[in-house]
Amino acid sequence: MDKLLRNKKAIAVFMAPGLILFTVILFVPICQSVYYSFCEYKAITPPEFIGLENYKTLFKDKTFWIAIKNSLFFLVFSCVTQLIMGLLLAGLLTNIDKGRNLFKNIIYLPCVLSSAALGLLWMFIFSPQFGINKLIETLGVPNYSVDGPLWLMDTNGFIVLPMWVIAFVSLWQYVGQSMMLYMAQISGISKELYEASYIDGCTKAKTFRFITLPLIRPMVATAMSLNAIGSLKFFDMVYNMTEGGPNHMTEVLATHLYQQGFKYTKYGYASAIGVVLLVMCLLVTAFINKVVKTEQYEM
Amino acid sequence: MKKLSISKIIIYLFLIIMAIIYVAPLLWVLMVSFKENAEIYTSPFGLPKAPTFENFKFAWTAGKLGIATLNSFIVCVITLIFSMIIGSMAAFGIARLRWKLARLSLTYFLLGMMIPVHCVLIPLFTRFAKVGLTNSLIGLIIPYLTFSLPITIFIMVGFFESMPNELIESACIDGATIYEIFFKVCLPLGKTGLFVTGLMTFVGNWNELLFAMVFISDDLKKTLPVSLSKFVGPYNTNYTQMFAAIIIAIIPTIVVYCAFSNQIVDGLTAGAVKG
Numbered sequence: 006m007d008k009l010l011r012n013k014k015a016i017a018v019f020m021a022p023g024l025i026l027f028t029v030i031l032f033v034p035i036c037q038s039v040y041y042s043f044c045e046y047k048a049i050t051p052p053e054f055i056g057l058e059n060y061k062t063l064f065k066d067k068t069f070w071i072a073i074k075n076s077l078f079f080l081v082f083s084c085v086t087q088l089i090m091g092l093l094l095a096g097l098l099t100n101i102d103k104g105r106n107l108f109k110n111i112i113y114l115p116c117v118l119s120s121a122a123l124g125l126l127w128m129f130i131f132s133p134q135f136g137i138n139k140l141i142e143t144l145g146v147p148n149y150s151v152d153g154p155l156w157l158m159d160t161n162g163f164i165v166l167p168m169w170v171i172a173f174v175s176l177w178q179y180v181g182q183s184m185m186l187y188m189a190q191i192s193g194i195s196k197e198l199y200e201a202s203y204i205d206g207c208t209k210a211k212t213f214r215f216i217t218l219p220l221i222r223p224m225v226a227t228a229m230s231l232n233a234i235g236s237l238k239f240f241d242m243v244y245n246m247t248e249g250g251p252n253h254m255t256e257v258l259a260t261h262l263y264q265q266g267f268k269y270t271k272y273g274y275a276s277a278i279g280v281v282l283l284v285m286c287l288l289v290t291a292f293i294n295k296v297v298k299t300e301q302y303e304m
Numbered sequence: 305m306k307k308l309s310i311s312k313i314i315i316y317l318f319l320i321i322m323a324i325i326y327v328a329p330l331l332w333v334l335m336v337s338f339k340e341n342a343e344i345y346t347s348p349f350g351l352p353k354a355p356t357f358e359n360f361k362f363a364w365t366a367g368k369l370g371i372a373t374l375n376s377f378i379v380c381v382i383t384l385i386f387s388m389i390i391g392s393m394a395a396f397g398i399a400r401l402r403w404k405l406a407r408l409s410l411t412y413f414l415l416g417m418m419i420p421v422h423c424v425l426i427p428l429f430t431r432f433a434k435v436g437l438t439n440s441l442i443g444l445i446i447p448y449l450t451f452s453l454p455i456t457i458f459i460m461v462g463f464f465e466s467m468p469n470e471l472i473e474s475a476c477i478d479g480a481t482i483y484e485i486f487f488k489v490c491l492p493l494g495k496t497g498l499f500v501t502g503l504m505t506f507v508g509n510w511n512e513l514l515f516a517m518v519f520i521s522d523d524l525k526k527t528l529p530v531s532l533s534k535f536v537g538p539y540n541t542n543y544t545q546m547f548a549a550i551i552i553a554i555i556p557t558i559v560v561y562c563a564f565s566n567q568i569v570d571g572l573t574a575g576a577v578k579g
C-alpha cells in the first residue's frame with residue numbers, strides 16, 4: 006500500500022491540473038502585475054520599464070488618497086461593527102431556542118445574494134424620490150423627501166455620508182457571515198464549562214466575558230481576516246451604488262483600479278494600485294493573526 | 305423567573321426588528337416590481353393596484369436578463385463540475401498520497417484565499433485578449449475555476465484526512481489501483497463535502513461582477529450581475545422594470561438558499577473553523 010501511495014506518476018496525475026492552473030492563472034499574473042506596475046503600459050503599446058514613476062504619480066494622485074482613506078475606513082468600520090454585531094447576534098441566538106434557525110437563516114440570507122443586485126436595491130432605497138425619505142414623509146414629516154439628507158449625493162465631512170451608507174449596507178449584507186462563524190464556535194464550547202461557572206455564581210454577562218470570549222478568540226481572528234480582506238476587495242456595491250461618485254468622493258481602491266485600468270486603459274498605473282492593494286491585504290492578515298490569534302484552548 | 309422572561313422579550317423584540325430590517329427591503333422591491341411605473345410616485349409603499357407581469361417580461365427579453373441567466377448558468381455549472389474534479393483530486397493528493405511537498409502545496413493553494421483577484425485582472429485580461437479568450441464564456445470559466453480551487457481543496461482535504469485508513473488498505477488488498485481507490489472509494493464517501501463546496505462555488509461565481517464586467521463586452525455573452533448593472537443604471541427611468549430585474553437576479557439564489565440553507569451554513573463553517 007505504501008508503494009501505491011508513493012507512486013510518483015499517480016502524484017503527478019492528481020496534483021498537476023490544480024497546480025498548473027493555479028500557477029498559470031494566479032501566480033504568474035501576480036508576478037506580471039508587479040512587473041507592470043514598474044512599466045509605462047497603455048493598451049496598445051507594449052510595456053516599457055520606467056522604474057518607480059507609476060508609484061510617484063500614484064502618491065501625488067488625489068483620488069488615490071481618497072480611495073485609500075475610504076478603503077481604510079471600510080476596513081476599520083467593517084472589522085469593528087462586524088465583530089460587535091456578529092458577537093451580539095451570535096450571543097443572542099445561542100441563548101434562545103424558538104425561532105433560532107429562522108432568525109439565523111434570515112440574517113444570513115443576504116450573504117448569498119449578489120452584492121451587485123443588493124447594491125442597486127439599496128440605491129433605490131436611499132434615492133430621494135421614493136426611498137426612505139419618502140417613507141418618512143409618508144409617516145408624517147412634511148416635505149422630508151425634499152429636505153431630508155441626500156444619502157448618496159452628500160459630499161461634506163471627512164468621511165462623506167455616502168460612504169457611511171455603503172458601509173452600513175455592507176454590514177447589513179455580511180454580518181450574517183460573522184454571526185454564523187461565531188455561532189459555530191460558541192456551540193462547540195462544552196456545556197460543563199457553563200454549568201461550572203453558574204455554580205460558581207457567575208452572571209450571564211460574566212460567563213460571556215470570561216468563558217465565551219476567550220474561547221472564541223481564534224475564530225475572531227478568522228472572521229476578522231475574512232472581513233478585512235473582503236472590505237479591501239470591496240467593489241460590487243460601491244460600483245453599483247455610486248460608481249465612485251459624486252466627484253470621486255466614494256472611490257475605493259478596487260473601483261479606482263477598475264477606472265484607471267479599464268476606462269482609461271492605464272494598465273501600468275492600475276497595476277501599481279493592484280500591488281498596493283495586495284500589500285495591504287497581506288499586511289492586514291498578518292497583523293490580525295499576530296494580534297488576535299492566541300493559543301488554542303482545549304474545549 | 306420573571307426577570308428572565310423580560311430579558312427574553314427584549315431579545316425577541318430586537319431579533320424581530322432585525323428580521324424586519326432584513327426582509328422589508330426585499331419585500332418592497334418585490335411589491336414595486338408588480339406595479340405600473342406611474343404608481344411608484346403616487347404610492348411607493350402600498351400594495352400594487354393592478355399587479356402586472358409586464359415588467360418582468362420586459363427585463364427578461366429587452367433587458368437581456370434571460371440570456372444572461374442562461375450564460376450565468378452555463379458558466380457556473382461548468383466551473384462547478386471542473387472545480388469539483390480538479391479540486392478534489394488535488395485534495396486527495398495532499399491528504400492521502402505520501403510525498404514530501406504535500407503540506408507546502410496546500411499552503412500554496414491556501415495563499416490564493418488571501419490574494420485579491422483585482423491584482424491579476426490586468427495581466428490576465430491582456431493575455432486572454434491576445435489568445436482570443438475575452439468575450440467568450442471559456443475565458444470566464446478558467447479564472448472562476450482557478451479562484452474556486454482554494455476553498456474546494458481546503459474543505460476536501462479535511463474530508464479526506466478524516467477518512468479511516470482501513471478503507472484504503474482494504475481496497476488496496478483487493479487489488480484496486482490508486483485511481484479506483486479515489487473514484488470508487490474516497491470520492492463517493494466525500495459526497496457531503498463535495499456538495500457543500502459545490503454550493504459555495506456556485507453561489508460565489510453566480511454573483512461575481514468584476515471579472516465578468518472586464519472580460520465580456522458582447523451583450524449576448526454577459527452574465528447576470530453584469531447585465532443587471534447595465535440595465536439598472538442612471539439612464540433608465542422606468543423604475544418598476546429595474547425592480548423586476550433585481551428580483552430576477554436574486555430569485556435563483558434565494559430558491560437555492562431556501563432549499564439548501566443548512567448545507568450552505570455547514571460549508572461556510574467547515575471552511576473557516578479550521579483556518
